[in-house]
Amino acid sequence: MVALVIAMVFLRNLLSVVVLSGIYSFLMATVLVALDAVDVAMTEAAVGAGVSTVLLLGALHLCRTDEARPAHKPWLPLAVSVSTAALLIYGAMGLPEFSDTQSAIHHHVVPRYLQNEVDVPNVVTAVLASFRGYDTLGETTVVFTAGAGIIALLRRRQRNGTGDARGQ
């Protein structure tokens, strides 16, 4: 997965980058299955590998598919990235170890979620729709706003009669 991402950094043909990002999403979904996050994996495979790839391909269809050669050497971004990485690794060393049952996240509200209060065996669904219903409402608001923004952006184009519409 890391090798794939590094290839994506250096490839200049955008089409192959998009295809690689689809593969990357599927790999990520597999990793998520291994981490027992089946709902997330399903969403990632459908949305990350499916919808995102289609959207990117649609945008590429309307734009040029080759990236220009960078005008200057990327030393400054490289320095920023490497120092960020060093900081993040330093921070990550303070996190609880993998699969530590004593860590804080397993002891706050989660035991209550796992008591099956709402009579839905899939806990993720129960939390999403019941305990954290307002979050989901906020999420749908964001998606609605994004959809409205896209329509507002692309409507003028259609009136000019150029090209095909990329629906949301």
Added chain:
Amino acid sequence: MQEPFGHFAYLVTVVLMVAGLFIVIARGNLIKKLIGLSIFQTSVYLLYIVPGKLIGGTAPILSPQYSVYSNPLPHVLILTAIVVGVATLALGLALAVRIREDYGSIEEDEITALDNQAAKHEETRA
């Protein structure tokens, strides 16, 4: 004494995150930048999901045969994040398409050059 691979997953997460960050900062192409942003996002999914996993546990679907489950709360948060992520990606791509129509390019350098040219043109006319 901590085991050697106790933090391996976090290292992978950090590498992915920094690769995404590097693409966003260093590449001038707007679509490439958006792809970098989505790599960054997926690394955050990993960062959230990894601490929720318990070795020997199963997916959080209640069943009398199991008693150890992975933590469902990060799954819910990331489910929301994935959907929001694709919404922002779509909005960003729509913006890129509009920019491409007005400027004929989605390279940051070329767009800046065109902007500078237009500003000079204005000055000479005024």
